[in-house]
Amino acid sequence: MHKATRSFGLVVPAVAMLAVAALASAGTGCGSSDSPLLISTSSSSSGTGGGGGAGGSENQGRELFEALLPDLAKECGACHATGGDTPFLGDPTTGKPDPYTTITSWQGFVVKEPKKSDLLVHSVSKEHKGTKPSDPLYAKLLEWLTEEAAYVADVSQEDQPTIPPFKPIIGGFNAVYLGALGPGFDGMAVTFVAEELTPTSLSLTDIEVHPTSKLGLKLVHPLFTVFEKGSIDGDPDPVDSFSNVTLELQPGTAGVLGPGTVVLANWKTESRISLAFEGATVIDPNGMVDPNASPCKAVESFTANAAPALNVCLQCHGGADPQAQGAVDMSELTSAPDKTCGQVLNRVNPAAPAKSQIFVTTNPGNQAAHPFKFAGNVAQYNTFKDAVTKWIQEEAK
Ligand code: HEC
Ligand code: HEC
Secondary structure, three states, X not given: OHHHHHOHHHOOOHHHHHHHHHHHXXXXXXXXXXXXXXXXXXXXXXXHOOOOOXXXXXXXXXXXXXXXXXXXXXXXXXXXXXXXXXXXXXXXXXXXXXXXXXXXXXXXXXXXXXXXXXXHHHXXXXXXXXXXXXXXXXXHHHHHHHHHHOOOXXXXXXXXXXXXXXXXXXOEEEEEEOHHXXXXXXXXXXEEEEEEEEOOEEEEEEEEEEOOOOOEEEEEEEXXXXXXXXXXXXXEOOOOXXXXXXXXXXXXXXXXXXXXXXXXXXXXXXXXXXXXXXXXXXXXXXXXXXXXXXXXXXXXXXXXXXXXXXXXXXXXHOOOXXXXXXXXXXXXXXXXXXXXXXXXXXXXXXXXXXXXXXXXXXXXXXXXXXXXXXXXXXXHHHHHHHHHHHHHXXXXX
16 A cells, blocks of 8 residues: 555645545545546555545544543553653643653554554563553553554555554654564664654654664665554655665664654654665674674773663663663673673763763653653662763763
């Protein structure tokens, strides 16, 4: 379906498409349209889409979510509202941040197969440190996620390796995990800051790629595609900004994707974006990379200042949580601090320490989708930040 719109000649203003869909559903003149191109694009999507935009129907996701929000807030709000460790509920009392926006932007929650949503899978798993949803709440969550799923494009059959459409966190830090590309990609991520410049343009800045400490990564020609709210028809970046980009990264390193920034001029508020690659390959170094090489200059300061402060991260990044260790491997924090220093350095901005990912993602006041924020304790967070910053300043010298 969104393959049809990949070829740039077929890109259709979505407003026009909605209008056509409405016309079609009202049973009026397909033949009376003076643009046959619109008809063919629209019918190929709504005919087979199994819901998304079909027959001019509209996503009732927000309505369903708002109806179940009181129950969700009651059962889960004590730990999952803003100020907690995993604030995917936003602030159900004040609406700032908006619960619907926050929960639908949370990585892995709104997906094509609702039963595989992390919201359902994790909350009932034995790994979950909180309470399970009650049966009535579970049923409502499933109904809501099923409605949302009808409006998420299925990219599983795409020719190119593709990260399914997700809603970026606007005005904040995003970490998009590449696990959907295959098992070897677990823990690898593309990270960026998303900012809405106008209601029709989205800028992504500081776009970085993070392989894991064990495996490297080669990416060729990334392409962002915008899916307007309620539509499964994708509209690829009209400028194809990264057409010349090839990025190859050794294990344990990080790199900037192309120029590190892009403006999507085909953005519409509340859209989702997918990310496809002409090529995406995991590189297994087979021992060819020197495991003792550390890019850190200030290992002594790391050991003295940062390592004790990072202890609290070990409960997940030390190895108990493979996703966390894949993302930032701190398993050798005490046994080989120089190696862990190298891993943490990948998530640090020496030129502007406060903007470092290790701070942004663990800051209790930040909406980044990370499962630990010092349980909302700002003083503890500041102590952590001050200690680690001493090391970062040494690295920057
Ligand atoms: C007593 C506190 C508490 C309650 C109540 C609670 N949780 Fe949690 N939840 C946690 C903690 C702590 C974590 C992070 C550690 C973990 O993975 O369990 C978490 C993590 C999660 C995650 C994983 C988020 C991510 O991206 O990693 C989901 C999903 C989740 N909870 C859903 C729920 C749902 C749904 C409810 C209500 C039925 C709920 N939780 C109630 C404490 C709680
Ligand atoms: C409760 C478990 C847990 C704790 C504690 C934890 N993390 Fe994480 N962290 C994760 C997981 C899981 C991921 C991978 C995220 C994902 O898969 O969505 C992650 C990813 C990250 C990332 C990559 C960017 C991102 O947001 O995905 C950074 C940086 C990070 N953590 C820093 C830290 C720091 C610094 C600490 C300690 C102050 C810490 N984490 C404590 C679970 C944790």
